Amino acid sequence: MSGRTFARLRPERTCVGCRERAAKTDLLRIVVVGDNCVPDDRGTLPGRGAYVHPALVCLDLAVRRRAFLRAFKVKGPLDAAGVRRHMQDAQEAAQTAP
Numbered sequence: 001m002s003g004r005t006f007a008r009l010r011p012e013r014t015c016v017g018c019r020e021r022a023a024k025t026d027l028l029r030i031v032v033v034g035d036n037c038v039p040d041d042r043g044t045l046p047g048r049g050a051y052v053h054p055a056l057v058c059l060d061l062a063v064r065r066r067a068f069l070r071a072f073k074v075k076g077p078l079d080a081a082g083v084r085r086h087m088q089d090a091q092e093a094a095q096t097a098p
Contacts, residue, residue, distance in 0.1 A: 013051040016067035017058030027051040028087075032072050036079045039086040048072055056087055 011024040029040040029049045040049065050071035052058050059080065062068055068078050 015053045015058055015062075016050045016071050017052050017060070017062035017065075020053075022053065024051070026053070028054045028083075030068070030083055032068075032074065032078060035076070036081075037068055037083050039083050052083075054087055054090060056084065056091075059083060059087060 012021050013024045013027050014021050015027060029043050029045075029051055030037050031040050031045045031047045031049050032038070033045075038045065043049075048071070050062075050068060052062055063080050068080065069075070072078070
């Protein structure tokens with residue numbers, strides 16, 4: 001055997017909230033548009049991205065630790081209300097699904 005594995009490697013990213021590594025597909029990409037943090041579900045929006053678990057706990061940790069400011073290398077406040085709304089809507093949709 002050559003030592004190769006046949007399992008496909010998945011790209012990993014670190015959640016800026018809890019600082020745990022996870023598969024890129026398990027995390028929500030966030031980008032900055034103006035002074036707002038915007039969720040990027042498809043991963044196609046231009047610019048630097050930061051990743052967070054799609055859970056309000058991780059979002060709260062990221063906001064409290066000012067992780068988005070460091071990840072995006074910006075000064076000044078960023079509004080994460082749009083991301084919070086997106087996560088709440090996704091959780092509500094998951095609860096009402098059969």
